[in-house]
Amino acid sequence: MATVATSFFDSVKMIAAEKGIPEEDVFKAVEEALVKAAEKYFQAQDFYGNFQTQMDRETGEFHVYALKQVIGEVEEPDLEISLAEAKELDPNAEEGDTLWLPQDTSQLGRIAAQAAKQVLVQKVREAERERIFTEFADRMGEVVVAEVKRFEKSAIILEIDRVEAMLRRSEALRGDRFDKGQRIRVVIVSVDKSAKDPQVQVSRTDPRLLIKLFENEVPEIHDGTVVIRSCVREAGDRAKVAVHSLDPDVDPVGACVGLKGSRVQAIIRELKNEKIDIVRYDEEISRFIANALNPAKAIRVQITDLENRRVEVVVDDEQLSVAIGKRGQNVRLAAKLTGWNIDVRSELEKRREAEVAMGNMLPEPAEASAEAEVPAGSTLREELGAIDGLDDNMLAVLGQAGFQDAKSLYTVTVEQLMTLEGMTQDLAFRLFDAVHERFGG
Numbered sequence: 336m337a338t339v340a341t342s343f344f345d346s347v348k349m350i351a352a353e354k355g356i357p358e359e360d361v362f363k364a365v366e367e368a369l370v371k372a373a374e375k376y377f378q379a380q381d382f383y384g385n386f387q388t389q390m391d392r393e394t395g396e397f398h399v400y401a402l403k404q405v406i407g408e409v410e411e412p413d414l415e416i417s418l419a420e421a422k423e424l425d426p427n428a429e430e431g432d433t434l435w436l437p438q439d440t441s442q443l444g445r446i447a448a449q450a451a452k453q454v455l456v457q458k459v460r461e462a463e464r465e466r467i468f469t470e471f472a473d474r475m476g477e478v479v480v481a482e483v484k485r486f487e488k489s490a491i492i493l494e495i496d497r498v499e500a501m502l503r504r505s506e507a508l509r510g511d512r513f514d515k516g517q518r519i520r521v522v523i524v525s526v527d528k529s530a531k532d533p534q535v536q537v538s539r540t541d542p543r544l545l546i547k548l549f550e551n552e553v554p555e556i557h558d559g560t561v562v563i564r565s566c567v568r569e570a571g572d573r574a575k576v577a578v579h580s581l582d583p584d585v586d587p588v589g590a591c592v593g594l595k596g597s598r599v600q601a602i603i604r605e606l607k608n609e610k611i612d613i614v615r616y617d618e619e620i621s622r623f624i625a626n627a628l629n630p631a632k633a634i635r636v637q638i639t640d641l642e643n644r645r646v647e648v649v650v651d652d653e654q655l656s657v658a659i660g661k662r663g664q665n666v667r668l669a670a671k672l673t674g675w676n677i678d679v680r681s682e683l684e685k686r687r688e689a690e691v692a693m694g695n696m697l698p699e700p701a702e703a704s705a706e707a708e709v710p711a712g713s714t715l716r717e718e719l720g721a722i723d724g725l726d727d728n729m730l731a732v733l734g735q736a737g738f739q740d741a742k743s744l745y746t747v748t749v750e751q752l753m754t755l756e757g758m759t760q761d762l763a764f765r766l767f768d769a770v771h772e773r774f775g776g
Contacts, residue, residue: 350455356462358392364458366390366397368450369443373399376443384413387435399443400435467498467534471526478547481537483517492533493521500535508539508571510607520605522547540570545611548602549576555590562587564616567671571609573664575627575672579616588613614672624648624677627669631658634682645676655681655742662771663746684742714740719769724762732756744770 351361369388377384384401391397403416405428416436421428428434481493481500491502491513502521513519521537522544528534538544546566555561560582568574578587591613592599599611612630617623624646625633634649650658658679659666670677715730718741732755738744744752744766752763 350459356458361455361458362390362392364454365450368454369397369399372446372450373438373440373443376446377401377438382413386438397440399438399440401438403434403436405430405432405434464528464534468526468528470496471498471523471535474523475525476522476543476547478520478522478544478551479537480518481521483513483515483519485515493519493537495523495535495537498535499533500537501533502537502539506536506538506540508607508609510571511539520544520548539606540568542566542568542574545574545576545602545606548605549591552598552601553591553593555580555585555587560585561590565672567668568609569664569668571607573610573612573668574606575612575614575668577614577616577623577627577672588615612668620673620675621646624669624673624675627672628658628665628677628679631665631679633658639678643676644674645678647678647680649680649682649685652681652683655679659742659745667746680742684740715744718773719766722762722765722769724759724765729757729762732758741770741773 348358350356351358366388369390370386373386373388374384377386382401384403387400387402389398389400401413403414405418405421406415407418407430409415409417416434418428418430421432421434424434424436479495481495481502484492484494484499486492489504491504491507493500493502500521500523506524511519519539521539522541523535524538524541524543525536526534527536545568546563549563550556553561556563556578560580562579562581563576564579565577566574576591578591580587580590590598599613603609603611614626614629617626621636621638624636625648628648628650631650631654634651637647637649639645639647648658657665660668666677666679715733715738716725719725733739733744736755738747748767752758752766753760
C-alpha cells in the first residue's frame, strides 16, 4: 500500500471543486495513470502483468493488484496462476476465476504522485475548455466589454469574464489603437473547443457589432418599435443600415440619428469615425434601392433582369460620382444591403443611348463607309485620354469584356483587370488610377 502525497491529494480535491470537475472523474483518471505507472515500474523488474489500481477516496492510499487467471496448467506465469496456488490464497477459487493479487507499492509513492499531478493538470485543462465552450457557445453575436491584456504579433488578447479572448488584427478597425488595461467593445463571433489559442474569438468588424450598438443607443430599436432589416459594413470606413418602423408615428431614420445626431454620433465615435448611412427600408424594391444609394438622389429605378436581380438606376449627371462613391463603395454597399445588382447611369448617358438607338432606326446614308464606323473602345479613349499601353487591341479586349466606357470600369479591381488577355499589371494600375481620377475617387 502507498499514499499519494497528502498535501497534493488535498489539492486535488480543492482544485476539482474550484474548477467544477467531478471528484470521481479525477480519481478514476488518477487510477488509470497509476496503472500505467505500475506497469512501467514492474516491467522494469521483468514482471509483465495485467494490473489494476484502487484509490481510497478519503485517505489517498492506493493499492496495485496483478490480475491472474486461475488455470489448470500455467503457461504464462505473469498472467496465470495454478488452481492449487489459487486455493492457498482463496479457498473458494475455481478454475476460470480471476484473482486480484496485491503488489508491493512501497517504491511507487513518488511515481504515483507525479502521475496524479499530470492527470490533474490535464483534467483541469479539459474541464476549463469545456466550461468555456459551454459558457460562450450560447453567447455568439453578443456584444461585450473586454479588457486589453496583452499584444501578440497577429492578435490582441482580451479578457472577458476572466476568460481570454482573441481579437485578430484583421478583425480590428483600421483606426483602433489600444493600451493595456483599456476596455473596448467587441462582438463574440466563435468559440472553439479544440483551439490551441484562446478559444473565444471576437471581432470589431462584424456587422453584428454595429447592430448591437444601435440597440444600445436607440430605445426604439431596443423595445422593438424600430427594426434593423439589413446591415452591411466596410469596417472602419463606411456602413449602411436599413431600418423600418412598426409604428407609423415613429420615423425610423430620425430615431436612429437622434437629436442633432447625438445617437448615431456616439456609435460613430465607438467605431473610429466609420461613416454610417441610415436608410429607410421599403417593401417596394425600387424605393428601397433608391433609398440605399443615399446620399445620392435617384431619378428612376428600373428592374432590368428580375431573375438575376439586376436593376438600373438613373441619376442626375452631377450625382453620378456620389451614387457610385469613392472606389465604387457607395453602390457596392447599396447592392449588398438590398441584395440586388445595381447599375448606375447618368441622365447624359441615357440620352446618348437614346440618340444612338434613334440613329440606328434611321435609314443608313448611302455614302456611309467602313471608315464611318465607331471603332471599339472609342468612348473609353475619349473619356480617359491617351494611356500608355492602351492600344486598339487592348481596347478591343476591354470592349469584348463589357468595358465600353470609364464608368463600366469604376467598380473593377486591379486583380479583375489582370484576368483579361494581354493585360499587364502596369496598365491595370494606370487604368484604375485614370478611371478613379475622372470620377473624383
